[in-house]
Structure formats: C-alpha cells, structure tokens
Amino acid sequence: MSTADRLLEILDLFTLERPGWSVDEAAEACDVPSSTMYRYFSSLSRSGLIAPMGKGWYSLGPAIMRYDRQLRLTDPLIRAARREMNRLAKSVAGRGVVFLCRLLGDQIMCISQVSTGDTPFTIGYERGRLMPLFAGSASRVILANLSPAKIAALHRDHSAAFEERGLGVTLKDVRETLKTVRNDGHFVTVGEVDPGMRGISVPISLRGKILGSLSIAGPRQGFTNAQIGQAVAELKEASSRTEEELHHIIAEGAAWRG
Amino acid sequence: MSTADRLLEILDLFTLERPGWSVDEAAEACDVPSSTMYRYFSSLSRSGLIAPMGKGWYSLGPAIMRYDRQLRLTDPLIRAARREMNRLAKSVAGRGVVFLCRLLGDQIMCISQVSTGDTPFTIGYERGRLMPLFAGSASRVILANLSPAKIAALHRDHSAAFEERGLGVTLKDVRETLKTVRNDGHFVTVGEVDPGMRGISVPISLRGKILGSLSIAGPRQGFTNAQIGQAVAELKEASSRTEEELHHIIAEGAAWRG
DNA sequence: CTCACATTCTCATTAAATGAGAAACCACGC
DNA sequence: GCGTGGTTTCTCATTTAATGAGAATGTGAG
Numbered sequence: 185m186s187t188a189d190r191l192l193e194i195l196d197l198f199t200l201e202r203p204g205w206s207v208d209e210a211a212e213a214c215d216v217p218s219s220t221m222y223r224y225f226s227s228l229s230r231s232g233l234i235a236p237m238g239k240g241w242y243s244l245g246p247a248i249m250r251y252d253r254q255l256r257l258t259d260p261l262i263r264a265a266r267r268e269m270n271r272l273a274k275s276v277a278g279r280g281v282v283f284l285c286r287l288l289g290d291q292i293m294c295i296s297q298v299s300t301g302d303t304p305f306t307i308g309y310e311r312g313r314l315m316p317l318f319a320g321s322a323s324r325v326i327l328a329n330l331s332p333a334k335i336a337a338l339h340r341d342h343s344a345a346f347e348e349r350g351l352g353v354t355l356k357d358v359r360e361t362l363k364t365v366r367n368d369g370h371f372v373t374v375g376e377v378d379p380g381m382r383g384i385s386v387p388i389s390l391r392g393k394i395l396g397s398l399s400i401a402g403p404r405q406g407f408t409n410a411q412i413g414q415a416v417a418e419l420k421e422a423s424s425r426t427e428e429e430l431h432h433i434i435a436e437g438a439a440w441r442g
Numbered sequence: 443m444s445t446a447d448r449l450l451e452i453l454d455l456f457t458l459e460r461p462g463w464s465v466d467e468a469a470e471a472c473d474v475p476s477s478t479m480y481r482y483f484s485s486l487s488r489s490g491l492i493a494p495m496g497k498g499w500y501s502l503g504p505a506i507m508r509y510d511r512q513l514r515l516t517d518p519l520i521r522a523a524r525r526e527m528n529r530l531a532k533s534v535a536g537r538g539v540v541f542l543c544r545l546l547g548d549q550i551m552c553i554s555q556v557s558t559g560d561t562p563f564t565i566g567y568e569r570g571r572l573m574p575l576f577a578g579s580a581s582r583v584i585l586a587n588l589s590p591a592k593i594a595a596l597h598r599d600h601s602a603a604f605e606e607r608g609l610g611v612t613l614k615d616v617r618e619t620l621k622t623v624r625n626d627g628h629f630v631t632v633g634e635v636d637p638g639m640r641g642i643s644v645p646i647s648l649r650g651k652i653l654g655s656l657s658i659a660g661p662r663q664g665f666t667n668a669q670i671g672q673a674v675a676e677l678k679e680a681s682s683r684t685e686e687e688l689h690h691i692i693a694e695g696a697a698w699r700g
Numbered sequence: 701c702t703c704a705c706a707t708t709c710t711c712a713t714t715a716a717a718t719g720a721g722a723a724a725c726c727a728c729g730c
Numbered sequence: 731g732c733g734t735g736g737t738t739t740c741t742c743a744t745t746t747a748a749t750g751a752g753a754a755t756g757t758g759a760g
Contacts, residue, residue, distance in 0.1 A: 186747070187445040187717070188482070192489035198509070203516035207737080217719050222738060224446070231450035235546050238651075240737060244513050246546045246572070249553065251456070252510035253570025255502050258461040288493050288504045295507065312511025314504070393496075444716070445748070465706080475750050480707065497758095498706060 190214070194224055195233060195244075204241045252312075255295075261286055261388070261395060262296045264430035268422035269298040272400065275418060277301035279411075280402025283309040284388075285322045287396055290338070292316075292323045295396070305403050308378040318345045319376040321383035322399045328365035329387050329394035335362065349376075370416045374404055382407055386419040388426055390434075398423050448472070452482055453491060453502075462499045510570075513553075519544055519646070519653060520554045522688040526680035527556040530658065533676060535559035537669075538660025541567040542646075543580045545654055548596070550574075550581045553654070566636040567659055576603045577634040579641035580657045586623035587645050587652035593620065607634075628674045632662055640665055644677040646684055648692075656681050 185193075197205055197213060205213075211221035225242060228234045232247030256262060265284050272282045281299040285292050292315040315323050317338075327335070339346055339355050352358040365371050373383045384407075385399040400415050407415065443451075455463055455471060463471075469479035483500060486492040490505030514520060523542050530540045539557040543550050550573040573581050575596070585593070597604055597613050610616040623629050631641045636659075643657040658673050665673065 186485065188449055188485035189488075191446055191449060192485065192491070195489070195491075195505075195509070198512070200512050200515060203512060219719055219721085219739090220717085223717085223719095226739085227444070227446035227450065230447075231453065232546075233450070233453075243516075244509050246549060246551045247453075248506060248509045248513060249551060249570035250572065251453070251502050251506045251570075253568055254456070254458050254461060255506060256568075256570075257458060258501075288490075291504060293504045293507060310511055310514075312507035312509075312514075314508065477708085477750055477752085478748085481748085481750095484708085 190216075191224060191228065194221075194228065198234070198244050204237065204243050206240050206242070210242075256311075259286075259295065260430060260433045261426075264433055265296065265388070265398060265422075265426045267429070268426050269296065269398070270300075272398075272418060272422055273298040273300045276400055276402065276415065278303065279406035280400045280415075281309060283322070283399050283401065285315055285326065285397045285399065287326050287394060290317065292326055292396075294322070305381070308381070309399075309401055316377065318342070318349045318351070319373075321371040321373040321376075321385035322397045324365055324371045324373070325385045325387040325397045326394055328362040328371070329389065332359070335359065369420060372412060372416075380404055382412075384412060384415050384419060386416070386423045388423050388430075390427065390430055395430075398426065448474075449482060449486065452479075452486065456492070456502050462495065462501050464498050464500070468500075514569075517544075517553065518688060518691045519684075522691055523554065523646070523656060523680075523684045525687070526684050527554065527656070528558075530656075530676060530680055531556040531558045534658055534660065534673065536561070537664035538658045538673075539567060541580070541657050541659065543573055543584065543655045543657065545584050545652060548575065550584055550654075552580075566639070567657075574635065576600070576607045576609070577631075579629040579631040579634070579643035580655045582623060582629045582631070583643045583645040583655045584652055586620040586629070587647065590617070593617065627678060630670060630674075638662055640670075642670060642673050642677060644674070644681045646681050646688075648685065648688055653688075656684065 193214060194210060197210055207221050207225055208218055210225070211218045214221065216224075225234065229236065229242070229245065232245045232250070234242045235245030237243050262284065269282045269284060276282065277299075278301045281297055281303060283294050283298075284296040286295045294309050294313045294315060295311055297309050297311055309322075317323055317327070327338075330338070335358065336355060339358050343353075346358050347353050350361075352361050370384065370386045372385075375381060377383065378401075380403060381401055382404045383399055383401045385397045387394055388396050388398055398419055400419065451472060452468060455468055465479050465483055466476055468483070469476045472479065474482075483492065487494065487500070487503065490503045490508070492500045493503030495501050520542065527540045527542060534540065535557075536559045539555055539561060541552050541556075542554040544553045552567050552571045552573060553569055555567050555569055575581055575585070585596075588596070593616065594613060597616055601611075604616050605611050608619075610619050628642065628644045630643075633639060635641065638661060639659055640662045641657055641659045642665075643655045645652055646654050646656055656677055658677065
C-alpha cells in the first residue's frame, strides 16, 4: 500500500460513529507502530486536516471547514442556483426544504440546502449527505439524464438495485422507464430516502450534460396534488433560470479556471 | 520532501482565488512531471478529496463536504451551543448574526453561524472562516483566557501585532489589558474584522480551559448602548448554558471518544 | 472514423518510508 | 518550584516504495 493511500485510510478512520481517535488506537486500527502513526498524524495536523482536541485526542481539523467554505463560495452550480433556491424556499416555507444535488463520478451528493420559516420536520437533506444512486427523486432525475453508455455500465454493475427499485429488469426496460422520467422533466417520490417524506425533483444540465438536480422535500401530507403540480412548475422555472445563470458564471470564467 | 507533504501541498493549491486545476498546471506549479502528478491526483480522487469537474479540470471533492458534515454533526461544542444560538438569533433578528468560534492550536475559526429573518448586511462570519488572532471581539475574549504561558509565547512571536492592536507593548502591559477583558467576561469592538460591523463576544470554557467564543455581529448602527448591554447579558447567559450542555454531552461521552 | 488529448501503465533507477528505542517535552499534582 | 506519567519527537541502519520518461491505452468531439 502506498503512503498516499495510508494517509487517506487514516482520514477515513474519522467517521460519524467514531469522530475522535488517539494515536495509539489509530496505530492499532491500521496495524502500524505508534512511532509511524505519530509521523502520519503530525503530517495531517500540520496541514490542518486533523487537529488535536486535547489530551491526545484528535478529530478532523480546521482545513476541512476551510476547504468546505471554499467549495461553497466557488462552486459555480451552488452560486448559480442560490437565488432561485431562496425564492423556492419562501414559496414552500414551513412545508418543505429546497436542496441541490450534484453528480460526482458515480455518486450523488447534496451540496446545498435552503429553508425559511420553521421546519418542524427533520431535515435529512444536508450539505455533504451522500444520496443513494437508485432511490429518491433527486437521484432519479439525474440517473434518467445520464448518457446511454453510463446507464448501460451502471445497469451491468447494479442490475439488482435497478430491479429492486422498480426501474426494470432488462436494460431495455430500464431505458424505457428512464426515458419517461427524462421526457416528463421531473420526478416525485414518497419515502424512498426518508420515511414519510416526499421528494419532488427536476434535473439541471449544462450544454446537454446532466450536472445535478434541484429538489423540494417535505412531509408527505404537506403537499396536495395541486401543490405538487405547482411545485413542479416552480422547480422547472428555477432550474431553467439556474442553467441560464450558470452560463453567465462560466462565461465570466475567471472564477473557475483561476 | 515527503510524499505526505506533497499530497497536502497539492490540496493547498486549491484556493478561493484558484479553485480549479488541471493535472499539467498542478505538475508545473509543484515542479514534478505530469506522470507523477497524475499518480497524486488519482490517489486524491480515489479518496474523494478532489474530483474531476469535466474536461481535465479538478476541484476539491465530495469527501470535503462529507467530512465537514461529520464535523458539524459530531462537534460537541457546536451541538452544545445550537439551542442557545438559535435563541440569540431570534433576539437579534434583522440586526445581527450569531456565530461560534473555536480555538484550534494557534488559530481561531468560525465553526457555526446562525441568523434568522432578513439580514440585509453581508455576513462575513461563515463557518470555515479563519479569524485573525489579534483583531475582533471573538478572538479577543479567547486570547484573554489563554494560559499565561501561551500568552507569553504569543507575545514573544507576535509582539508587533499586540502593539498594533493596542494590547500593550511589554508583556506586562498585555497581561494587564487581557486581565481586564477576562474580568469583564465580554468584549465589544467596531470594524476590526469587517468595516462598519460591531462585534460583541463572550468566552466559552470547559473546566477552566478556554474552548472558544460566542458572538453577535451586525452593523454598528444596529445597536444602541442599551442594546449592547442587553446583548452582553444574553450572551453570558447563553455561554453558561452552553457550558452546562457541554458537560452533559461529554458525560454521555460515547459520541466523542467513539 | 479519426484525431487530439487525457489518462494509465511499465520498469529500471533513485530516494524515501520504516520502526525500535532513546530522548525530549509537557501538563499536572504535590 | 520539582518530580512524575504520559505524549510526542528524534535517530539511524534497514527495508520498501516512489519516481519519471516514454509507450500504450482510453475517451470524447467533430
């Protein structure tokens, strides 16, 4: 195993379930001597990726927060969507939250979330939350707009998941199902990611390439059929304005390519 | 230079000013051949710390957001302060934002920010923002509560900064100034971090050890003297409740030490 | 299909990581 | 102040992995 992989393996020790580690425990977990783990920890501490939280205990460090802020401030998609997300949030205040997802390789991640007013329900759609590829409306509208080659590759590797989620058994079935979603331009689910929650999503693309999705989520009973229809219309409008804004941001260009 | 340092040097290429890099440009910047930089990029991509954003351009990746979410959800200080911060935010709605800072080694970082209602002014106090050590109320109340040894060490290394900020010339002067702040239990500034902005801060400690500070910031004219006095009182109350809550969280314990 | 470009692979050479133990450094209580 | 226990850094001979030029392969746009 390479040194690089070792470092990244150590970072991955720090999880939601186990956010704090001592040098000795980490050494045992990775099966290296303490002196070596001290070397690793000191490299990671120097860069701020981890930080001593007192008494020999370490957790993830300030660099994580700094880098995350940097992403928030520079991500063209987040910037392009901000205004429309705020508008949508007001429109569904108290009934739902608005969130933005991005396709990253084979993963779909929530990268931004806006809500206004009191949201008495638990908001599961936080920035940084990894979304399941095959469940939930936010993922579905992205999935439906992937290239045929990518859909085929995913179906080859995860055919069981496709079937389980009712997307179809054969690749042909799957293509049909996704074609419908693609043509509708939106997708609505109930309880696929969080129980009792409804998801309403539309895709966001740039020059024909799918980038992510814009969604509203809230308690199932917070939306009548008419309100779902209105939400879909508002989401579509917001998505198309976001795409337009994204063109402007990229045309300015300097921000992204340095 | 070690491999570890190389990797972390590469991560540091990604800045607010220059959030996107191609392999070749990064190779040139770090003075290594492209084939080597490809190896580094692929390690970092595999772990998700960076991600290809299309067409050979890379930016910071999903792991950053995942780790940041993890910190938000597990940091005992953030969790302990949440309720009080929400309460304070309502109390200063429209006039200010509430933010929480943490001491991390020699750095002070904003780790959480809450505001309610419309905040027409620019909010500079975002999570992930590094705060200057010697300016601003949020830092001052932390500085004032450091151990005498640390204050002495800081004064040795940054005596010019101490003098510039009016903290005193000799170590003796500095100690006197900080003692006053410590005894007051709060500090108020104007325009030290962001022009035209007022900062009002109180310290947060655990078992006599300074951990961070809780602050309200807003446009200077948003606070009459009486309102400043009230804000200080509310902040002190919030701080002491946060410290209490922190004791509970740490007593439960499981969450932090795994 | 083809071309240009992005990415991965190969392998002999070079340089860095390793780890046991010694030493230094702290913070803490007395 | 001054040991004391635990944490962290240092040292250096040995082992192991990183390096990088160039060839090979993959990929996407026209």
